[in-house]
């Protein structure tokens with residue numbers, strides 16, 4: 108009797124290293140421009156090569172402009188940023204790593220590109236020098252974020268020394284109410300168990316609501332596992348997973364597809380297998396969620412008021428007071444009162460087609476409130492093309508939104524898409540840390556529907572009133 | 575990697591919970607292709623004011639702490655992104671040890687790989703170290719913290735401790751296991767599944 112996590116782990120152990128560590132085989136490695144230059148430099152210095160280039164896929168996403176792509180790297184104004192992207196291009200050429208260029212229609216955020224290309228597969232181990240690699244666990248892959256030293260280690264050896272995680276089952280019980288989705292579930296979970304609640308654990312999402320979710324919603328859920336401290340989120344693969352992957356460019360075909368699906372069907376936790384921890388989240392009465400503070404556990408329903416620091420024990424009271432001060436919110440202030448300056452729809456959390464459709468449902472035939480800047484940044488070139496084929500770009504443009512080229516954009520503001528000091532933003536991204544979207548910027552994490560509702564209302568608003 | 579056995583230095587208190595990697599090194603400094611030179615950007619948004627001048631209230635700008643090589647912090651230190659620029663910035667500034675009640679997983683791993691010691695000690699010990707004043711000695715062999723005549727234990731991942739004590743080149747060590755890796759690949763291929 109094994110959990111899904113144990114099955115994935117056991118299948119990839121090359122050697123037990125003692126001290127609770129094992130050398131794991133890595134099937135898939137996604138590489139981007141920000142966390143790889145020092146790793147390639149390390150390889151070059153030691154005279155090493157990339158051991159399995161075919162198991163590696165590189166794409167630039169974090170540090171690129173979203174206005175115009177025609178010029179490729181040459182179109183990046185900032186010299187340091189341009190150097191980082193051209194360094195990636197030199198490294199992939201030198202080490203023979205498959206690369207999706209900036210101007211390629213498949214370019215996009217690593218965590219959106221991997222699944223789209225069928226690079227992400229059930230039963231595989233997948234790593235990337237980015238903490239939101241947990242996203243790929245939605246396919247039943249053992250996926251986790253790593254640092255640059257580990258990137259170098261995987262490039263050189265196709266393995267990683269890892270400590271086995273403890274297992275944590277999160278049962279999402281009940282059916283999701285209208286206007287409430289995977290982002291709300293993730294935020295509520297983090298609010299419940301805390302932003303370090305999953306540290307050292309692999310979360311496995313089970314339950315009726317998860318089975319009913321499409322792959323895009325499952326990716327949103329697993330994406331946010333890291334915001335609860337868990338490097339890995341998992342959903343057991345099922346027919347929804349197989350239907351998503353069939354025919355993708357890098358997915359197996361023909362007899363190999365059938366054999367793979369047969370094997371993937373065994374990737375589920377056996378009945379009676381034990382988890383180290385379990386948590387049940389009943390979502391049947393869940394409200395749309397919005398963060399009020401400076402980390403993802405500071406979250407409440409949209410109908411709620413900001414907390415009063417006095418209601419908390421120390422040192423939490425001080426942290427709450429500090430967060431409210433940074434956010435420019437009075438204790439007890441109704442959240443739906445807060446006027447927004449910017450709305451950001453995009454990121455690896457909510458930059459997929461289903462997310463854009465959800466936002467467009469709210470924005471169709473409406474206009475963003477005067478003075479509110481709305482950025483819609485598709486997660487990949489393919490998402491962008493599909494959205495345009497459906498006419499979503501027109502919906503957004505007619506509503507007064509900016510329709511951009513794919514990339515991480517204002518999720519972390521490494522490029523010029525940033526908040527100005529004091530600006531308040533309803534954002535579909537994943538981190539509301541101080542300064543995350545720009546120095547002194549104020550981020551409220553929400554679902555795509557909630558972001559669109561905020562755009563229309565000019566303040567944080569309940570998406571259910573705009574459906 | 576340079577081996578780490580024992581370190582003595584000034585301990586600067588930055589005892590807040592959930593100090594995230596954006597806080598340690600904001601994104602505008604991640605455009606670099608180097609590991610070095612990040613120390614001057616460490617804790618940038620706190621250390622400097624909007625006009626670029628130092629904020630005299632920030633601990634690392636206070637007399638006595640400018641040369642600190644140990645950081646005392648709150649729980650869940652290093653949460654957030656996987657950027658290894660966080661330990662690189664700490665090390666480049668001169669920090670060799672962070673003492674906190676808990677660390678985020680990726681940050682802890684990144685620290686070990688670069689010779690920065692993430693030492694785990696409960697809040698009481700961190701308070702005691704602060705109260706002791708003067709230099710703190712961190713002894714990785716004995717797993718002890720010593721300051722002002724007092725001694726307290728700390729904990730550390732066994733594998734990380736071994737790697738630090740040895741100054742291990744991990745890639746070199748793994749490449750010595752190449753036969754096992756090749757055998758694993760052959761076995762998987764034979765079983766018909768090389769995902």
Ligand code: SF4
Pocket residue numbers: 169216217218237239454455456514515518519536537
């Ligand atoms: S979209 Fe945001 S969270 Fe996702 S990979 Fe890019 S920067 Fe990281």
